[in-house]
Amino acid sequence: MNETSTRNQFYSYIEQTWTVTEEELNELKDKPQLSCIVSEEKDVVGISETKYFLKLQIARESVDKNGFFLYLRFSRPENSSKIRAKYSIFVKSENYSTQFDNIFYPEKTTGWGDEICPVEKFFERSFISDGKCIIEIKGILIFEEINEMPKIVMESAVLSRALWEKDEKDFKIEVENEENVMVHKNVISARSAYFEGMLKSGMKEEITNSVKIIDFNLKTVKTAIEFFYDRNIFESLNFDDAFDLLQFADKYQIIDLQDKLELYFIYQLSPSTVCKLSNGSIYSNSIKLRQICFGFLMICSKHSIPVENLQNLDKDFAAELFLKNFSPFD
Template sequence: MQKLRSPIALRWIIPENELNEMKDVPGEYLHSEAFFASNLDNCQYWMGIHHLNDDPHSGESRIYLFFDNDVDETKIEADFNISVESANFFSAKNYAFQGRAAAEIKFFSINELFNPEKEFFVDGKMTIKLDGILSFEKDGDDIQMWKNNTSDDLLGLGLWVQDNKEFTVATADGKGIAAHKNVLAARSPVFSRMFQSGMKESKENKVIIEDFSFNVVEKAIKLCYHQSLVPHTTLKEKTKLLQFFDKYNIHQLKDDLEKHLISVIDASNACRLTNAALISNAPKLEMKCSDFLWFRLNERLPICDFDLLDKEFALKMFKNAFCHVSE
C-alpha cells in the first residue's frame, strides 16, 4: 500500500443577486461545478452555500465541501482551507470520509454576509477559495518490474544459483550481498575498472557502498543477473535504482528502467520522477515528465507534491510560460 496525496483547488465566484434571491427560500442552496480529484478517478468534489431558516440556526449561513466517491469506498482524509479574502474570512478543517459526504463550515449570519462593511462582495460578486489535500492509501505501488528475457538474462539466472560468488557488495550498515566479479564487470565499467586496477576493493574482494541502502543495493545486484530475482519494487525504490545504475554506468538496466518509469508517469508521481531524472541524468524521463507537467499546468489540472519539485526546474518551467513561440 502506498499513501498518496492529491491536491484539490477551486475558486467559486458567486453573484450577489443570486445569493440574495435565495435567502428567503427554505431549503434553497447554491453549488459550484463539480471537479474530479486527481488519482481518484471516481471522486468528485464541489462547494455549496446554504442559508438556514430552521430554528435554532435561522439566519445563519453555511458553506459545504461535498465529496462523491460512491463507486470506490476508499477511506480519504481531507485537509482543506476555505477563504474569502476580501472579508478576511478563513477556515481550516480536517475531515475523513468514505463514499458520499459533506464537510460543513460555519459561515456568517445572513445579515453579516450582506453587510457592505464586511466586504464579502466586490463589484457585486463574492469569491470563495478552496485549497487542500486529499490523502489516501492505494494498492499498486508494487508495480511488476520490466521484463526482457534474453539468452544473456537466462545465463545470468544460471550464474545466480551458483555458490562460487567471490565478491561482496556491502553497505554502511554492515550488510552485504555476494556476486561474481565477471557479472559485475560485464554490467558496469565502474566495477570493471575497479577489478583491473588492483584497487583495495579488488584485493579484498569487497566494496562498501555508503550512499545507498542495502535494500536498493541488493535489488540492483540481483537485477544484474536477472529481472525475475526482483519481481516487484516500489516507485521510490525504482527511482533509487535509477540513481544507482547511473552512478555505476549500468547502461542497459538504466535504459530499461527509464523506459519503464516513463510508462507509469501520472499526476501522483510526476514531480518525484522529475527529481529522480535530474539526479540520475535520465534525459528521456526528464523530457516526458516535463511535457506531462507542462500539459497539466496549461490545463489547470492538479499535480501532487509540486512543492517538492526541484526549484531550478520549476523556475525554468515558470520562465517558459512567458516565452512566445513563432513557427
C-alpha cells in the first residue's frame, strides 16, 4: 500500500543558492525606493504551476537611512492553497542567518522576509566576498488544502501496450532460485544502458539471449520489466519494494526509472517518513534523495519540527547531521 494514503499534509523541500554581484548591489542602492532584483524562479516539487524565488529590495525610511530587505516570494495561480513556510536564509561570508515561519495566502500575501542590513553597513561588512554576495535559502513548505496528493503518472503508449501483450519475447532473465522472465531484447536495450552495452559487446549474454540475476528477487525484476513497457507500477508500490527497485535501477543504469522513483519518494517526504527515506537513500545509493532528506532534517531541527523514528536513523548519517546542526552556516 502506498504510504501517502494516511497523510493529510504535503511537504515540499526548497533550496536555492543565489549569487548577486557587487555591481548589481551598487546599482540597486542608487535606485528609487522599493526597487528590487529577483532570483531565478524554481519549481515547487509536487505542486503544479507554483514557483518560488527570492526578492532583494531597497527600502528607505529617510533620505539618509535605507536598508536591503530580503523576501521569499511565490508565483502561483490565484485559486491555489495557502502555504505554511518554515525556512532559513544564510549569507555564509558574513556568518549571517535568519529563520522564518510564515503563512502565505494567495489572495493577500506578496512575500515574507525582513531587513538584512542597512545599506551603508552592508558594504562595510562581509556580505560581499570576491565581488559577489551569495544568498542561500533552505526550507519546508507545508500544504494542507491541496485537492489531491501528487503522484507519479505513467503514460502507456499504444506500442508499449502491444509489446507487453505479445508472447514473442526473445530475451530471458534468469532470477536465481526463482523463475525466468521474458522480455524483448530491443526493449531492455532501449531502457537500460547496462543491458544495451551487454547486448552489443559480444558477451555470452548476447549469444545466448539470456542473463542471470542473483542479487535481486523476482518481484523486483518483474516490476522493472513492467516499467520497461510503461506499465503503472507506482499505484501499489511500498517503500521496501521501491528501495529494492531503486537499487536495481542504479546498478543497471535505468535512468528514467531512477528519476521517477526518486520523485516518488520526494512526494512522500514528511517528518514521519524522512528517517526511513534517509536510510533507504543510503541502501539504494541515491545521492539526490540523501541530500534532500539531509536538508529536510536540518530544517526540522532548526525549526523544532518533531521527527518520528530518529532512533532508527543510520548512525553515520546521524553523526554527520549532528555535526552540521551545530554549524549554523552550513
